[in-house]
Amino acid sequence: MWRFIALRTLQAIPVILTVITVTFFLVRAAPGGPFASEKAVMPQVQAALEARYRLDQPMLQQYVSYLGDLVRGDLGPTFRYPGRTVDELILDGLPITAELGLYAMIVAVLLGVSAGVVASLRPNTAQDYVPMSAAMVGICMPSFLLGPLLVLIFGIWLQWLPVSGWGASPGDKILPSITLGAMYAGYIARLSRSGMLDVLSQDYLRTARAKGLPEYKVILKHALRGGLLPVISYLGPAFAHMLSGSFVVETIFQIPGLGRFYVQAAFNRDYTMILGTTIFLAVLIVVFNLLSDIVATWLNPRLRYQFRK
Amino acid sequence: MNLNILALKTPLVLVAALSLLAGCGGGGEDGEGSSRGESRVDEGVRLGVAHVGNAAEPAALDPHITTGLGESYIIQSLFEGLVVKNPETLEPDPGVAESWDISADGRTYTFHLRNDAKWSNGDPLTAEDFRWSWQRALAPELGSQYNYMFYSIVNAQEFATGALTDFSQVGVRVVDDYTLEVQLREPTPYFLQLLDHHSTYPVHRATIEAFGSPTDRLSQWARVGSHVGNGPFKLVEWQINSHVRVEKSDTYWDAATTKLNAIVFYPIDSQTTEERMFRDGQLHHTYDVPLDKVPVYLAEQPELIHVSPYLGSYFYNINTTRKPLDDVRVRRALAMSIDRELLAETVTQGIYTPGYSVVPPGTMGYEPPKLFDYDPEAARQLMAEAGYPDGQGFPGFTILYNTLEQHQKIAVAIQQMWRQELGINVQIQNQEWQVYLNSHNLMDYDVVRRGWIGDYVDPNNFLDLFITDGGNNHTGFSNARYDEIILRAAPATQDRDARYALYREAEEILMAEMPVIPLYIYQSKHLHDARLKGMPFNLMDSRNWKHVYFDPQAAQ
Numbered sequence: 001m002w003r004f005i006a007l008r009t010l011q012a013i014p015v016i017l018t019v020i021t022v023t024f025f026l027v028r029a030a031p032g033g034p035f036a037s038e039k040a041v042m043p044q045v046q047a048a049l050e051a052r053y054r055l056d057q058p059m060l061q062q063y064v065s066y067l068g069d070l071v072r073g074d075l076g077p078t079f080r081y082p083g084r085t086v087d088e089l090i091l092d093g094l095p096i097t098a099e100l101g102l103y104a105m106i107v108a109v110l111l112g113v114s115a116g117v118v119a120s121l122r123p124n125t126a127q128d129y130v131p132m133s134a135a136m137v138g139i140c141m142p143s144f145l146l147g148p149l150l151v152l153i154f155g156i157w158l159q160w161l162p163v164s165g166w167g168a169s170p171g172d173k174i175l176p177s178i179t180l181g182a183m184y185a186g187y188i189a190r191l192s193r194s195g196m197l198d199v200l201s202q203d204y205l206r207t208a209r210a211k212g213l214p215e216y217k218v219i220l221k222h223a224l225r226g227g228l229l230p231v232i233s234y235l236g237p238a239f240a241h242m243l244s245g246s247f248v249v250e251t252i253f254q255i256p257g258l259g260r261f262y263v264q265a266a267f268n269r270d271y272t273m274i275l276g277t278t279i280f281l282a283v284l285i286v287v288f289n290l291l292s293d294i295v296a297t298w299l300n301p302r303l304r305y306q307f308r309k
Numbered sequence: 310m311n312l313n314i315l316a317l318k319t320p321l322v323l324v325a326a327l328s329l330l331a332g333c334g335g336g337g338e339d340g341e342g343s344s345r346g347e348s349r350v351d352e353g354v355r356l357g358v359a360h361v362g363n364a365a366e367p368a369a370l371d372p373h374i375t376t377g378l379g380e381s382y383i384i385q386s387l388f389e390g391l392v393v394k395n396p397e398t399l400e401p402d403p404g405v406a407e408s409w410d411i412s413a414d415g416r417t418y419t420f421h422l423r424n425d426a427k428w429s430n431g432d433p434l435t436a437e438d439f440r441w442s443w444q445r446a447l448a449p450e451l452g453s454q455y456n457y458m459f460y461s462i463v464n465a466q467e468f469a470t471g472a473l474t475d476f477s478q479v480g481v482r483v484v485d486d487y488t489l490e491v492q493l494r495e496p497t498p499y500f501l502q503l504l505d506h507h508s509t510y511p512v513h514r515a516t517i518e519a520f521g522s523p524t525d526r527l528s529q530w531a532r533v534g535s536h537v538g539n540g541p542f543k544l545v546e547w548q549i550n551s552h553v554r555v556e557k558s559d560t561y562w563d564a565a566t567t568k569l570n571a572i573v574f575y576p577i578d579s580q581t582t583e584e585r586m587f588r589d590g591q592l593h594h595t596y597d598v599p600l601d602k603v604p605v606y607l608a609e610q611p612e613l614i615h616v617s618p619y620l621g622s623y624f625y626n627i628n629t630t631r632k633p634l635d636d637v638r639v640r641r642a643l644a645m646s647i648d649r650e651l652l653a654e655t656v657t658q659g660i661y662t663p664g665y666s667v668v669p670p671g672t673m674g675y676e677p678p679k680l681f682d683y684d685p686e687a688a689r690q691l692m693a694e695a696g697y698p699d700g701q702g703f704p705g706f707t708i709l710y711n712t713l714e715q716h717q718k719i720a721v722a723i724q725q726m727w728r729q730e731l732g733i734n735v736q737i738q739n740q741e742w743q744v745y746l747n748s749h750n751l752m753d754y755d756v757v758r759r760g761w762i763g764d765y766v767d768p769n770n771f772l773d774l775f776i777t778d779g780g781n782n783h784t785g786f787s788n789a790r791y792d793e794i795i796l797r798a799a800p801a802t803q804d805r806d807a808r809y810a811l812y813r814e815a816e817e818i819l820m821a822e823m824p825v826i827p828l829y830i831y832q833s834k835h836l837h838d839a840r841l842k843g844m845p846f847n848l849m850d851s852r853n854w855k856h857v858y859f860d861p862q863a864a865q
Contacts, residue, residue, distance in 0.1 A: 032743025036750075037376070038760075040780025041454060044470050048452035052526060082369045083529045084549075092549050151585060163589040164582055166551075169349075251579050254586065256550035260578065264365075269743055 034079035086276035093258030101242030107181030112188025120196035138186030196227035236292025348590030387538035415496030455508035495800035568858035617846035620763035621831035700732025706755035786824035
């Protein structure tokens with residue numbers, strides 16, 4: 001097992017290095033720049049700005065010094081927010097985004113797994129079609145539609161919940177969590193349904209029933225364990241994405257997380273911010289893929305056996 | 310066993326779970342709706358705290374570094390210049406300077422600073438603070454994008470471009486602690502207007518020096534805890550992407566006038582989110598209103614919406630170096646075949662007003678002349694003279710705009726009008742903002758959308774866009790007489806009427822050559838709680854926060 005983790009960690013290094021390199025040169029190749037403005041920027045001002053951010057150095061030298069800083073954990077100063085660093089902005093938004101991601105994950109797993117399991121018990125009946133259709137709606141409905149819709153119903157019409165904010169007034173965390181979780185819930189429902197269907201026809205379940213186990217025990221203790229494996233491997237990258245924030249949900253609900261930085265940094269050509277957020281997301285995905293593999297191994301005895309060898 | 314019962318009800322599971330989650334979240338025992346407790350705006354009125362929507366997250370709160378309008382609103386609460394704009398008339402009122410004398414030739418300004426002006430840490434504010442701050446703002450290493458605001462001062466431009474390194478040769482002199490003398494190159498009658506711009510505000514030397522080099526734009530002095538200003542409010546809280554809170558400063562010389570206890574600025578990227586927050590009772594004043602919501606509010610709740618003329622115009626620049634647009638007859642024909650009334654009425658829902666000049670009307674008493682009109686007949690005549698009767702043989706060109714629905718609607722409407730009136734086919738093309746800026750700056754376009762928002766109230770601010778090789782020109786337009794008026798004759802003319810006459814002459818030259826097609830004049834639009842008073846309409850949409858107050862009795 002430890003060998004497996006060490007191997008995967010080593011494999012991650014070239015992946016992340018590739019991400020850094022491609023991003024670094026790609027953003028600089030894009031037209032425009034961090035100091036472009038609708039108003040004329042005087043040449044000496046442009047030169048002073050470029051010098052301050054070391055953009056006047058040869059590209060390769062910038063790349064090398066960026067990597068050097070990165071090793072020390074320094075993602076550099078942002079272009080858009082003079083006086084702030086990329087590290088600071090990411091660390092500042094992370095707790096809020098992570099909290100939102102966690103709630104969204106809970107919503108997604110609770111709704112998704114229960115709908116998927118329920119649907120898998122009576123395939124091709126109304127009990128299957130209704131939750132699966134709902135899941136499809138969840139997948140297809142973009143959050144920029146679902147969010148304002150929920151706000152309109154629960155915020156403006158019923159006046160049950162605040163229309164925006166995060167931790168400022170009671171209940172303001174509910175609508176964003178549902179909005180962000182809904183799409184993932186749909187995927188999870190479909191994955192858990194098909195996973196369950198595969199498992200439910202297996203011999204060991206017939207054995208369990210033959211032993212006279214009550215049906216709920218058969219499902220909850222035996223079937224779920226195998227049936228949810230596809231969900232587990234999906235949850236890794238899904239949670240990585242949730243942790244990196246959602247531009248749409250954070251904008252709609254006015255949440256001070258870090259999701260907005262991803263999109264704005266690209267629009268602003270904020271080179272260091274684009275790199276910082278991209279590296280952050282890449283690392284998250286690698287880590288959570290690894291975690292979900294570990295959990296899957298732990299749940300699946302066959303995989304466990306392989307590692308023991 | 311249980312499973313069957315569960316199974317029966319499952320079709321409803323999703324729906325039930327959703328509404329359950331939502332329902333129990335409704336604040337539980339807190340109660341809901343308007344009874345969800347006191348709304349933020351009501352609490353604000355009670356505590357004297359204004360909640361204001363404020364565009365994007367402020368880039369910084371250092372007045373010499375920021376360029377955005379949102380930042381300027383916060384900075385106006387934290388700092389004060391030598392003069393402040395009267396919120397009603399926009400004429401200069403005393404700020405840190407109690408009074409000022411202007412020499413007979415209009416080239417020497419002597420400012421008498423008030424003795425009781427203080428920084429928010431209690432330090433006295435003196436003339437030397439201004440001299441040092443202006444030196445910092447002009448220093449080439451700082452890279453202030455607004456340093457041209459000082460260029461009317463003797464040798465300021467030379468210092469800012471690095472041609473001169475000795476600041477003592479720049480026309481700013483400290484006579485004594487409370488007297489500052491400024492020498493101008495030309496009388497520059499709008500000079501006082503510039504002194505209420507954030508780029509000319511004083512900054513606190515000791516604080517900035519404690520954080521490293523004064524000209525390092527990445528310095529961290531302008532944050533909560535270390536930020537020092539001299540305005541009616543001081544910085545108390547700054548949570549990124551959430552809010553900036555400023556509270557009344559007791560050291561401000563006119564603290565007796567300041568009525569609000571605090572202002573909370575919310576950076577809100579989405580106009581629709583801002584509108585929902587206003588409806589939910591979270592904001593007293595919004596930064597903007599989504600265009601499609603304006604008619605709804607005007608019809609149903611006119612007391613909540615403020616729409617008023619704004620110092621900004623929307624126009625198309627023409628690349629006069631490209632065929633067939635190098636022919637002035639074609640350019641004039643294009644301008645004369647656009648029905649601006651129809652455009653303003655339909656595309657902008659009747660909110661913006663048709664524009665026939667780049668200078669918005671009413672800028673300090675200046676009314677731009679109307680030098681052409683919607684006249685498709687004459688336009689067709691011009692096109693025929695240029696060799697394109699009924700559009701025959703016209704090679705076509707492309708209208709470029711940055712990706713935004715509103716710009717697209719306008720481009721499509723104009724494309725249609727030109728096809729109808731002149732029989733010509735033109736393409737339209739959108740580009741992402743940065744790509745668009747790049748194309749514009751490199752003059753890689755035929756016709757390009759532009760907008761301009763005034764930094765100070767004077768026609769000069771709009772007309773100097775088109776001086777030969779000006780940094781904002783990019784049309785290829787060049788006219789010696791025009792340059793002469795804008796660069797020399799007008800700044801040297803002290804009498805306002807005579808100066809405005811010169812500007813009208815410049816406009817005649819500009820519209821005769823037509824390197825630019827004026828389209829419409831912007832309006833500022835806000836949703837506004839009627840209880841928030843002291844924010845009169847003005848062309849610059851400028852506020853003087855110390856005069857803002859609540860009247861709890863005002864009709865809601």
